Amino acid sequence: MVRRPLGNHHHGPDTLLVTSDATKQTVPVAEATESLRELIKRARFVLFDFDGPICRLFAGHSAERVAVEQVRWLEERGLHGLLTEEERAEPDPHAVLRAVDRRRPGSDLVVELEERLTQQELTAVASAWPTQYADPLIRTWYAVGAHLAVTTNNSPAVASRYLATRGLTTCFAPHIYGRTQDLHLLKPHPYCVQRALGALGATPEASLMIGDTPSDFGAATAAGIAFLGYARNERTAKVLREAGAEVVVSSLEPLLGVLRERGESD
Template sequence: MRIATEGDPDELRNLIRRARVVLWDFDGPICRLFARHSAEGVARDLVSWLEGRGLHGVLTGAERESLDPHVILRAVGHRYPGSDLAVELEERLTQEELRAAATALPTAYADPLIRTWTAVGARLAVASNNSPRVIRQYLTGRDLLPCFSPHVYGRTGDLQLLKPDPHCLNRALNAMGTAPSDALMIGDTPTDCLAAKEAGVPFLGYARSDPAVTSLRAAGAEVVLPSLEPLLELLRR
């Protein structure tokens, strides 16, 4: 296993050459959704909300301390599928994501990469655990929605289908009439990698830190980039 760099473009070139459809995770590869609106703070608020309803035992200690809103949402979705509790918790997280989208920061090189990939004929989709309302709001603000529309596949009301379940990837592939081997998934978390593996889609990891690289490696990612710049340079050539 190796980390692809600008000086080691072969793996990237092979991934790009095969990809007719590019599936993007949203928070991470496209933008830093919680750049100025702490995800950890949102997670704590969700935990406090659950505890305020007398649901102290809904989460395990590890889930409570994860400080990842999606870990909390997934846990409640698994234990109370289709319940009013799950619906209300999901809407609370959506509202927090909508607030975060107003101050989200674009990932370096993501905007020109998206536009360039579209210009050279690839079809793009978003396959994400974030709310589709949030994704569309952000992409509209960056004038990027036409590069993806109508293929935005965020979380649904069935919280058991959050990644690592490949549901959102399969929805994209089916809607676009694309075989998994003709697609490429760009993601920054182990759940992205596991979902891509389950769907049979080649995976490209994006990691801005050494711990993130380690996590992606452990999940099975074979190619990991610390920046999207090498992708953009290869496409421009």
């Protein structure tokens, strides 16, 4: 069973939303909430990135350790020179996987490394932490009639397993789109976003993607849909703003509030 966070983490009233205006400053909550209301009002099709907006997949199973193990596995096979020093120090296992794919595209090496990463992700599900407010947000959005999908660079089997542990499968199934062995199709390529939109019968103007990385923003932009950034710390918020995200939330609580307002007014 996936562990639940202990207690709530309070976010001050000025940290709920920030925008990428000219000064990159936090805007008043009332103004920011109105921007959020507009995004949510238009969104009949909502695409969630998985690791970040829905959960912290590697909360109890370090992503950095997985990346180190990937590098060690390559070195044990005499492939030390396949990665640069910078790539060997990369704490993101997806970055290591991409680097190998650039050098050996479509090779058995890439297939095996991707399968090893999938197994590590599946192991991580048992200690993943739900993102605060994600579960009720998903259930509420589904209850008010939105069509939901997961669009992730993680394995779709991993997202499916996690959602099952939270009782959220019916909110998304069968619309869970993730990493394939064609690694050049990982976000920021819009492949998984376009697959979701096509399967949902979604129109771009009625769609919204929620993500926590510039690659999520890039995929949403390439697919022509609105984007809402989720950043659990200021470093992530800064990176998203610099990438061009116009609305970034540091908590999912205000989204839930807007949806509940809408439900009460219907």
